[in-house]
Structures are given as structure tokens and as C-alpha cells.
Amino acid sequence: QTAPLIYANIARLACENRSLPQLKALKISQQQFKKATLNNDPAQAAMHNHQFHHIIGDMSQNCYLIPSLQRMLIDHTRLSQTFYRPASPAESALVRQACEQHDQMIAAIENRHAEVAVDLTLQHWALSQDRMERFVRPDPLPVELASPKETANAI
Known part of the structure; x- marks a missing residue:
């Protein structure tokens, strides 16, 4: 519930406070992220995504x-x-699409377009939110309901 608020405010402030060395690091991180996604390496993609968002946080x-x-x-x-x-x-x-959004976020931060960065950040969050929530709260196991008569002799 709080993630979109924090990510959006971080993105806005990153546009205002970013430095050129941080932008360079963000672009390198994105290259590594792209490579991991193209190689279908979920662990590396997750780690490079972490690094990407961590750099924006530092910004x-x-x-x-x-x-x-x-x-x-x-x-x-x-x-x-x-x-x-x-x-x-x-x-x-x-x-x-997540990879493309990273590229767009870099451009927005680089050009100090805070509203664009915020909008992209919220879209980026929404992209993976459903999939992650399904992992955290999977569908419940099916429960078979039996009548008292059917279970009267059950041990």
C-alpha cells in the first residue's frame, strides 16, 4: 500500500537532485538489467532491478x-x-514493457521531468503488482464440504 507513494516521491526527488555520476551508474545498471531479461535470468533480473531502483533512491x-x-x-x-x-x-x-519503462524513467530523470517520472514509476509499479500479489496471496486450496451424514463414521 505504501510502495507506490514511496517510489513516486523518490522518483520526483531524483529528478531534482540527481548527479551526472548517478545517471551514468543508472544507465549501466539498466544495461545489466536488459541483458538479464534477454537471457531469461530471473535472479539476475531481480538483482539488477533492485540496483536500478536503489540508485534512483540514492538520487x-x-x-x-x-x-x-x-x-x-x-x-x-x-x-x-x-x-x-x-x-x-x-x-x-x-x-x-518493464525494461522499456526503465529507459523512459532514465530519460525523465535525466531531463528533470518530475511529473513524467512519477507517472512512469506508478505505471511500473502497477505492471508487476498483480503478479507479486498472486505470489504473496495465492488462491486458497479447494475445500470439499461434506455433509454431517457423510462424515458420521469418519475417524
Whole structure:
């Protein structure tokens, strides 16, 4: 529930406070992320995605939001491995879209377009949110209901 708020505010502040060395590091991280997604390596994709968002967090230079982001990234990185392990062509398309969104986020941060960065960040969160929530809260096991008469002699 709080993740979109934190990610969006981090993105806004990153546009305002980013440095050129941080932009360079973000672009390198994105290259590594792209390579991992193209190689269908979910563990590496998750780790490079973590690094990508961690760098954006550092760009924000906000001593209150960064610790919250770091705590979220731990769970997000673990859970995102399900996202980076697509089981269908539609899910593969979502991974490609996430990669494209990273490129767009870099451009928005580089050009200091805060509103664009915030919008992209929220779209990026929504892209994987459903898949990760299904992992955290899977469908319950089916329960067979039997009548009292059917279970009267059960041990």
C-alpha cells in the first residue's frame, strides 16, 4: 500500500537532485538489467532491478524515504523473481514493457521531468503488482464440504 507513494516521491526527488555520476551508474545498471531479461535470468533480473531502483533512491537524497525504500526493495527483489520468470507470452511482454519503462524513467530523470517520472514509476509499479500479489496471496486450496451424514463414521 505504501510502495507506490514511496517510489513516486523518490522518483520526483531524483529528478531534482540527481548527479551526472548517478545517471551514468543508472544507465549501466539498466544495461545489466536488459541483458538479464534477454537471457531469461530471473535472479539476475531481480538483482539488477533492485540496483536500478536503489540508485534512483540514492538520487533522491532524502534521509527519510531512502530507509523505507531499502526495506521495500528487499521484499520487492525477492518477490519480483516471479515477475521475471514469465509463464506465457503475455507475461514476457510485461517484462519487456518493464525494461522499456526503465529507459523512459532514465530519460525523465535525466531531463528533470518530475511529473513524467512519477507517472512512469506508478505505471511500473502497477505492471508487476498483480503478479507479486498472486505470489504473496495465492488462491486458497479447494475445500470439499461434506455433509454431517457423510462424515458420521469418519475417524
